[in-house]
Amino acid sequence: xSAPWLxxxxxxxxxxxxxxxxxxxxxxxxxxxxxxxxxxxxxxxxGLVELALKGELSAWTETPQGWLALVLLLxxxxxxxxxxxxxxxxxxxxxxxxxxxxxxLERDLALTPIQRTFIYLVLEHTEQLDAQDEAxxxxxxxxPLLPATDRDYFTQTLNYAKKHRGVIERFGRFPHRNEVLxxxxxxxxxxxxxxxxxxx
Numbered sequence: 001x002s003a004p005w006l007x008x009x010x011x012x013x014x015x016x017x018x019x020x021x022x023x024x025x026x027x028x029x030x031x032x033x034x035x036x037x038x039x040x041x042x043x044x045x046x047g048l049v050e051l052a053l054k055g056e057l058s059a060w061t062e063t064p065q066g067w068l069a070l071v072l073l074l075x076x077x078x079x080x081x082x083x084x085x086x087x088x089x090x091x092x093x094x095x096x097x098x099x100x101x102x103x104x105l106e107r108d109l110a111l112t113p114i115q116r117t118f119i120y121l122v123l124e125h126t127e128q129l130d131a132q133d134e135a136x137x138x139x140x141x142x143x144p145l146l147p148a149t150d151r152d153y154f155t156q157t158l159n160y161a162k163k164h165r166g167v168i169e170r171f172g173r174f175p176h177r178n179e180v181l182x183x184x185x186x187x188x189x190x191x192x193x194x195x196x197x198x199x200x
Contacts, residue, residue, distance in 0.1 A: 005060055005069030008045055012072060012118075019114045019146065023153035030076075033083070041080045049077045053091050064110035067102050068119065071095050075122050086181055095122050096131070113142050117157050124164045127173045132165035 012029070016022045029037055051057050052073035060066035074091030082088040099122045102108065108116050116138075123135035139158040143151060167174060175189035176199040185193075192198050 005066050008069045019150040022114050038080045038083055049073050064107045067107050068115055113145055124161050129168050132168050135161045
């Protein structure tokens, strides 16, 4: 099989060798909010995202790298391309199913630690407490695999996972999604969203 997912993985992870260098080079792409980056993602991969959302790239899951790329198309790329619209979450259920199935097959173990973070991030994006607990376990399991010089990024991912879990434990959902998804907020959620760092 050819590897049509390679351009996406090259763009997302780059070519640095150590996890620390990859994270340093790509952190703004992964977690920044820039219109230019969102537009670039649309131009490069918008067509593939649409195919993924329609369930037309299932053959990609036959390899761990293809599985990872398909998860990115369903989970990360819609959050960029369709930012601040309901469609930004349109791939979540499909991504969650792919991750659940792939983890049972231990496909994540064939990926590098930094690639695995984007599989486990799908668990963190759910509004289900059991998935949040699993995300924390998975991120924690990565730390012993790394030299001390590479642990900062992975410690941060674990801390963010704990923060996400706390929100789900408290509210049962992510309040910052309410407006985009047309959900009526509670008074407690409104107050929470006024707090610094309450939005992801």
